[in-house]
Amino acid sequence: MSASLSSLVTPALIGLLITAAFLVIVNDWRLGFVALAAQYLLAAVLIAQIAVWQVVVVKILAGLLSVGILYLTGAEVHFGRKVEQPIPEGLAPAATRFSALFEFPTGLPFRVLAVLMVSLAAWNIATQSHFVLQGIPSWLNVAGYLLIALSLLNLGLTEEPMNAGLGLLTLLTGFGIFYTAVEPSLAVVALLAAVDFVIALAVGYLAYLHYAAAEKEASR
């Protein structure tokens, strides 16, 4: 492991925490796609410490491909926003414009609080000897537990296909960080990449039908 890469461990860990938390707190698909893409890159930084570069490249490509699929689906259905929702012109105050441009869920303080609590719990569990996966660097345990815990929180808070899909992909990223450390074979990496890809396709399909039905319902 080169010194420059190892110095990136802590920033990558913090970045993963921020992106996973962001996916729970913010419902806007476009911001979610950016956060997920960043998450794949940051996870790749961690994986690069323990795996060969080919594995890292496969992980990055599969991740970005999944984000691409979700982005294309999102673009088809106006990123989950109602078509008639107007974007205010220049006269509107900045805060109003921002909230109209991006979508924030109701219960924002609750989500922030839940993210804080779950992150602390995950961090605590990741440092308990009974719960860590032995033989794996501690920062990998922390990263895996954080991503998995926050993705479970995300899945618990939404039944909307796209946001749930972002949660599922976060879950798999967290697991992938663990699992690459214990099973770095190319076959498994390729299969996990295929799982990411097919889940992104399935989520995209569900999101598309969900919003097509919502539009149909609204037009009745």
Added chain:
Amino acid sequence: MSAPVLFVGLPVFAALIIYLFRRSPRLSAVLAAALSLLLAICARTLLLDEPINLLGGLIIRSSSVILGRTFAVEPINRLGLVFIFAQAAGLFLSALLVQPGRFYLSGGMAILGLLAAALFVQPFLFAALFLELAAALAVFMLVSESGETPQATRGALRFLVCMTLGLPLILVTGWLLEAGAASPGDESFTLQAVVLLNLGFAVLLAVLPFHSWLPIVAEQAPPLATAFVLTVMQFASVFLLLTFLNAYEWLGQNPAVYRALTLVGGAMVFAGALFAFGQRNFGRSLGYAIMVDIGAILLAVGLGTQAGVAAALAALVLRGLALIFWAVGLTHLRRVAGGDDFDSLRGLGRRHPLAVAGVILGFLSLVGFPSTAGFPARWSLLILLAQIHPTAAILLWLGMVSISLVCARGLMALLTPMESQTETVNAEAPAFSLKRLASLSVYGLSLALLFSLGFFPQWLLQPAAQAASTFLHLGQ
């Protein structure tokens, strides 16, 4: 040529061809059913690693290596493969009677290839990856494209989430077991592995509290797709559980494991019976009936005997037959009435007797009602349970009664006409047509099969016992 390529590659390739033929639904249904049946026959009879005279001395190898992983056809999974492909053939053939959705046949074929890969991959723990891929593909079948409300995607999403939660648990279990074997003195690995394994299979088999997708999928998804997931895919999950118990002797011969299975099975039967009791919807009722059925299968495996495993496998196969009836009948009724709750189906029994017979007999067979195909397997399980766990036998019997009562309520609604309908019944009698005659023949033959298996169960119980006998290391 190798057998894994035949059983994995051929269905996946055929899936693409069948998708191209999607505008000819009959042709693609026949193609899918014929190929599945052919593969079932091949799985049963094909000579491996020996020259086959009929094919000019061609040798089909039993294993092949792909990206460093071995895929091998073992005797233990050949009968499993037969059951999976044969059930799928029946389900695909049913698509001739109803319109199952754009992705049903092609998605189903691709799933068959992935399930075969799950059975062949070594170490078999990686089967979880193939099951997850199959689950993600099943999502395309489970959601109706003509869904009228956004809620129509809920069941498929929950199914995907649950299956995805199971993947890490099973994969990490495999690593922990290997680590435990490498350091025999350290029992922490084993303990962690057992906990994760239990959780993983609880998720895969839709055990309480991971059952929530069952009633939603059964209510919202196209019935044939529901039947496919609940038979073919669940068969693979149960087979994986049995393979696990068989592969690790300390696990397969541990009484605590069987006690846990019995406890969980009993809880599933109880919860399914309780939730089903107040239902007034054929879809949701089926979801809860499946909970009872999963509970019965876990109780059967929990007996820790070959006879118990045989009863579980027979129940799984017969579930397939029952669900085909339920699915074909319900698809027809849903199209006519626009829903499947008892009130909207009221009075349809007189106008659509075959569809109604399909739904009701499918339900009764699933429950194990006497003289239906499901009865022999359920009866043998009840006898086994009565000898070892009498309380579980009573619980299962109560579960069967609860589902039967829901079925009786549904039948009453179907046979009780709305006031406005009484005079129009005769006027709406459909005219004779070739299509109707074909439909009548298929229904008639299928009903005959349903009752025949009830009276001559040895046709099915023998292969199930044979399959169970391959799990040599399983039992207390």
